[in-house]
């Protein structure tokens with residue numbers, strides 16, 4: 001039945017194992033998901049109707065804003081905004097001013113605090129997570 005599948009055996013002559021071994025997995029599989037994202041300040045978006053699309057591929061740009069400072073802070077209105085292309089896996093982040101009255105959706109609210117903190121420490125992890133959430137939401 002499974003005659004075509006041979007069990008993987010260790011190298012027959014470990015002491016003489018010279019030369020590069022062929023990797024079994026492609027680069028796609030070896031990469032962690034968030035490693036495929038890159039920040040690119042030169043990335044451009046263009047307006048199409050009342051939305052923004054990626055200048056490179058035409059995909060609808062996704063975005064997310066969150067508050068970084070607690071409500072009691074005078075910096076509360078200074079928020080961080082992300083925008084990214086889900087196809088090119090390029091993102092930008094910058095500071096934006098969002099009035100105190102405007103309620104922002106906290107995409108990380110459902111997460112345990114450790115996971116939340118971990119995502120906020122790494123922009124690429126955060127974007128990878130937000131993009132996965134967006135894909136789920138639009139599927």
Ligand SMILES: [Zn+2]
Nearest residue numbers: 054057085088
């Ligand atoms: Zn794109």
